[in-house]
Amino acid sequence: xxxxxxxxxxxxxxxxxxxxxxxxxxxxxxxxxxxxxxxxxxxxxxxxxxxxxxxxxxxxxxxxxxxxxxxxxxxxxxxxxxxxxxxxxxxxxxxxxxxxxxxxxxxxxxxxxxxxxxxxxxxxxxxxxxxxxxxxxxxxxxxxxxxxxxxxxxxxxxxxxxxxxxxxxxxxx
Numbered sequence: 001x002x003x004x005x006x007x008x009x010x011x012x013x014x015x016x017x018x019x020x021x022x023x024x025x026x027x028x029x030x031x032x033x034x035x036x037x038x039x040x041x042x043x044x045x046x047x048x049x050x051x052x053x054x055x056x057x058x059x060x061x062x063x064x065x066x067x068x069x070x071x072x073x074x075x076x077x078x079x080x081x082x083x084x085x086x087x088x089x090x091x092x093x094x095x096x097x098x099x100x101x102x103x104x105x106x107x108x109x110x111x112x113x114x115x116x117x118x119x120x121x122x123x124x125x126x127x128x129x130x131x132x133x134x135x136x137x138x139x140x141x142x143x144x145x146x147x148x149x150x151x152x153x154x155x156x157x158x159x160x161x162x163x164x165x166x167x168x169x170x171x172x173x
Contacts, residue, residue: 035123035147036171040157041139042071043166060136065105067130068114071141072098074159078152080118080126087115123147139168 044062054061076098083095088104089111095101098118105111114130127144134140145153157167 033149035149036153038145038148038153039170039172040143040145040160041168041170042141042143042160043139043168044164054133058136059133060140061133062131062140064111064114064130064132065102067141068105069102070163070165071128071130071143071160072101072116074156074163075118075126075128075143077159078155079120080124082119084117084119084125085115086117087113089113120152124149124152 044067051061081097083098083100086093086095086101088108090113093104095104098116101116112132114128116126116128118126118128120126123146125146126148127146128141130141132140143156145156148156157169160167
């Protein structure tokens with residue numbers, strides 16, 4: 001048998017492949033999807049407050065029903081359909097579905113704060129804080145996503161932008 005340098009490039013490639021193996025045949029380990037924690041602060045175009053005292057103190061007022069509806073819908077679309085905990089005005093309420101909140105809010109007026117914890121699966125959770133009265137320099141709502149995939153985070157942020165929100169996103173792994 002002749003040494004490999006006597007043969008042409010095709011034969012040499014076959015000889016190397018038979019001796020050392022082809023690089024294409026190496027198995028790649030399947031990587032788990034990267035998960036990250038994200039804090040999203042939501043801002044909206046502010047309208048003038050009807051209450052002069054709030055305006056003097058530097059506070060703004062939001063329509064809690066409308067704000068809640070426009071935040072929950074994108075989360076519901078991206079798969080966060082299970083309510084773990086709901087707190088309205090400091091009192092815990094039992095909800096099975098985030099859409100039940102839309103029926104609950106019109107019945108109870110004067111609510112100032114709303115906190116929700118929604119889950120998609122075993123790992124992914126969303127913590128939502130919504131305030132009716134807030135300092136005008138800050139944000140009325142905050143969404144904190146724990147262990148969310150990049151696809152979910154980008155889907156949620158795109159849907160929120162379509163609703164007319166300005167987002168400040170802060171990532172931490």
